[in-house]
Amino acid sequence: MDVKILDEKNGKLVLKIEGIEPAFANVIRRTIMSDIPVMAVDFIDMEKNNSAFFDEALAHRIAMIPLKFPNTYNLREECSCDGKGCSNCEVVLVIDKKGPCVVKAGDLKTIDELVTPADPEIPITYLDEKQSLKLEATAILGFGTNHSKWQAAVVGYRMAPVIKVDADKVKNKKATADSCPKKVYDSGLKIVNKDACNLCMRCVEISQDGIKVSANPSSYIFTIESVCGLDNKTLINRGLDRIQEKAELFLKVAGKDL
Ligand code: SF4
Ligand SMILES: [Zn+2]
Structure with a gap:
């Protein structure tokens, strides 16, 4: 398996993974999206809330706030406290604010x-004069398969293109090059940006068989955008570790070695 980073900007990471099967590409996508433990608020003890929002609406807003967290917490069900809750598997966040003010995610202490x-700038609610909010929120690790508040990322992928150009067969090279919405060719039909191709086949139609484009079923271009407190590269590493863990468990259950 060969991995190459193609682009990284605006919180999105684009990478190319070569030498994998279609099923494995899907395993990578699903694992990074929803099978990495992510921390989110799971329980709220509302002591005082006379804001314009009902308790339930506020609780939902707070639960969806992405949290940064260290890799030291345990899943509650795997913790030595037997799921009762302790400092190794849960963390308590507190809000205590009086209006007038906008309560923001950064007010969670x-x-x-x-x-x-x-x-920290995500708004939670507005408090007018004489309004106040006091609550205690408990955050734990969970999986996106159980609730979207624990979803780690949005991940998409497509097959990488294979492009063959026979420039002598193409009558109007510039018009063909200009027809490509992804600017894959220069004006002489030299390929300058192959991995941007989205397999739309426009150049194939216009060139009238001077260009052949197909998809490579063993090479994939992934776009990964974190929606939790972990960065994209950490998500890839944790995702691949998780796949390995599960493969080892599967083989152990089947009585075989990796
Ligand atoms: S298939 Fe579409 S995106 Fe790809 S090179 Fe041709 S015109 Fe460009
Ligand atoms: Zn515990």
């Missing part, structure tokens, strides 16, 4: 300074 909202 906790004793573990490594657990923080990924964006």
Whole structure:
């Protein structure tokens, strides 16, 4: 398996993975999206809330705030506390605000300074004069398969293109090059940006068989955008570790070695 980073900007990571089967490409996508443990608020003890939002609406907004967290927490069900809840598997965040003000994600305070909202500017609610909000939220690790608040990322992929150009057969090279929405060719039909091709086949039609484009079923271009507090590269590493863990468990159950 060969991995190459093609682009990284605006929180999106584009990479090319070669030498994998279609089923494995899908395993990578699904694992990074929803099979990496991510921290999110799961329980809220609402002490005071006379804001314009109902308790339930506020709880939902707070649960969806992405949190940054260290790799030291346990899943509650795998923790030595037997799922009762302890400092190794849960973290308590507190809000105590009086209006007038906008309550933001950054107002969630906790004793573990490594657990923080990924964006402190996310608004939670507005408090008018004489309004106040006091609550205690408990965050735990969970999986996107159980609830979207634990979804780690949005991941998409497409097959990489295979492009063959017979320039002598193409009558109007410039018009053919200009027809490509992804600017894959220069004006002389030299391929300058192959991996941008989205297999739309426009150049194939216009060139009248001077160009052949097909999809490579063993090479994939992934776009990964984190929606949790972990960065894209951490998600890839944790995703691949998770696939290995599951493969080892599967073989152990089947009585075989990796
Ligand atoms: S298939 Fe579409 S995107 Fe790809 S090179 Fe041809 S025109 Fe461009
Ligand atoms: Zn515990």
